[in-house]
Amino acid sequence: MIAVVGGTLIDGTGRRQAEPVTVVGRRRQGGWGRARRGDAGPARRDGDRRAGQVLTPGLVDMHVHVYTPDKWHPELFLAAGVTTVLDLGGQLHDVAAYRRVIESGARPGPRILFTGPMLEEGDPYPGFAGFCRRFDAERTESEVDALADAGVDGIKLYVTVRPDTARRACARAHARGLPVFMHQHATSGVEAALAGVDSVEHVNVFGQLAPAGFHLAEPAKLNPFEYGGWLWRWLDALDPRSDAVRRLYDGLIEAGTALDPTLVLYAARPGAIGDDVGDTSMDDPERTRLLPRLPAPVAKELVERWAERRRAALGASERAKHRMRRAWDNILSLVGGFQRAGGIVLAGTDCPNVAIVSGFSLHRELELLVRAGLSAMDAIAAATAVRLNGWASRTSSEPSRRAAPPISSCSPPIRSPTSGISGGSSV
Numbered sequence: 001m002i003a004v005v006g007g008t009l010i011d012g013t014g015r016r017q018a019e020p021v022t023v024v025g026r027r028r029q030g031g032w033g034r035a036r037r038g039d040a041g042p043a044r045r046d047g048d049r050r051a052g053q054v055l056t057p058g059l060v061d062m063h064v065h066v067y068t069p070d071k072w073h074p075e076l077f078l079a080a081g082v083t084t085v086l087d088l089g090g091q092l093h094d095v096a097a098y099r100r101v102i103e104s105g106a107r108p109g110p111r112i113l114f115t116g117p118m119l120e121e122g123d124p125y126p127g128f129a130g131f132c133r134r135f136d137a138e139r140t141e142s143e144v145d146a147l148a149d150a151g152v153d154g155i156k157l158y159v160t161v162r163p164d165t166a167r168r169a170c171a172r173a174h175a176r177g178l179p180v181f182m183h184q185h186a187t188s189g190v191e192a193a194l195a196g197v198d199s200v201e202h203v204n205v206f207g208q209l210a211p212a213g214f215h216l217a218e219p220a221k222l223n224p225f226e227y228g229g230w231l232w233r234w235l236d237a238l239d240p241r242s243d244a245v246r247r248l249y250d251g252l253i254e255a256g257t258a259l260d261p262t263l264v265l266y267a268a269r270p271g272a273i274g275d276d277v278g279d280t281s282m283d284d285p286e287r288t289r290l291l292p293r294l295p296a297p298v299a300k301e302l303v304e305r306w307a308e309r310r311r312a313a314l315g316a317s318e319r320a321k322h323r324m325r326r327a328w329d330n331i332l333s334l335v336g337g338f339q340r341a342g343g344i345v346l347a348g349t350d351c352p353n354v355a356i357v358s359g360f361s362l363h364r365e366l367e368l369l370v371r372a373g374l375s376a377m378d379a380i381a382a383a384t385a386v387r388l389n390g391w392a393s394r395t396s397s398e399p400s401r402r403a404a405p406p407i408s409s410c411s412p413p414i415r416s417p418t419s420g421i422s423g424g425s426s427v
Helices: 074-079 092-104 126-131 137-149 163-175 191-195 204-209 224-237 243-255 268-272 296-314 318-340 360-371 376-381 385-392
Strands: 002-009 021-026 047-049 054-057 059-064 082-087 111-114 118-120 132-134 155-157 180-182 199-201 258-260 407-410
Touching: 074 082, 074 092, 092 111, 126 132, 137 163, 155 163, 163 180, 163 191, 191 243, 199 204, 204 224, 204 243, 224 318, 243 318, 268 296, 268 318, 318 360, 360 376
Parallel strands: 002 047, 002 054, 059 082, 082 111, 118 132, 118 155, 155 180, 180 199, 199 258
Antiparallel strands: 002 021, 054 407
């Protein structure tokens, strides 16, 4: 048993304890007992005094890809206080092997929940084919059943899945107690919510708001990078307070569909022109001390992606930079407006893609959520198992494997959302 004594507890519900608490539990099991108000007295050999410091749950990154064994680096998640990850696209043999390695104790790392491969109704984008699976829409239910029988924790639908197919996939997944995540193209905007999707990934959901001259006849024909570029072409002119935006919010909120915006992914563009997009000291390869700790292929991609963005920014006109800044401001406004309207926001990073470092970039995601208008407490809640459990349990008719994660201790929490909550260490 170990007691963490005298800290201020952030429990992931959005409430902050006004009095010091003592948390008692077994460190090895990662489960903790009920908090007690007040100080438990002097720290003992089996106690850890944290007076004046803050206790938070272990963070959850709601959107990662662990990929293949040559790219695994689970230790980095724990170093950043991330104790659970949700993998939203990987072949079953890879993600299941990752889980076995962690659960066996062969390597320290976060608990992993996974969806298995991203399901495509049409031809997958060749660059992502390694972690996609094309399926016959006529066999949608059988495809979902096969993944459920293999032990997945959710279903991920990808860009070519159409609304009718998404509806069938969601109905079957929910019958099996599984939530559904979607990266949208062919199923646009609120269509995903109407189909039963539980979480829309990135800010693609706002593609529904494109002005008439920018509508796409066949959005699924664009690869993920082209679709992202299309969004940036018109988002600068969008009014985040418009009736169309509010109707989109209402459709998502009425269906209980969450938004996982992965803001740190989009921040790469304004960051490349030198704008302030949060504390990049841990994920900018020119500044971070983590580069030698990353597997060689992951480090190589991190360096190349940052360099690619910066090269592209060199040729940008002042007018283009102004439009990009307006688009970025609108992305932040859309995310903050959704949360203020009553929407559920989750905190994911899409690591290690596009200039993102596993674990540590989640801190910057929380910082950006605060810039979008969430409170520091709400941002932390977006990255905790309390949010994951409460939201995912809506679809679950089977016993959950989602036990409470370990507690992190920080003084205050790890380099997180506001200048008033920064620095610290974790245990």
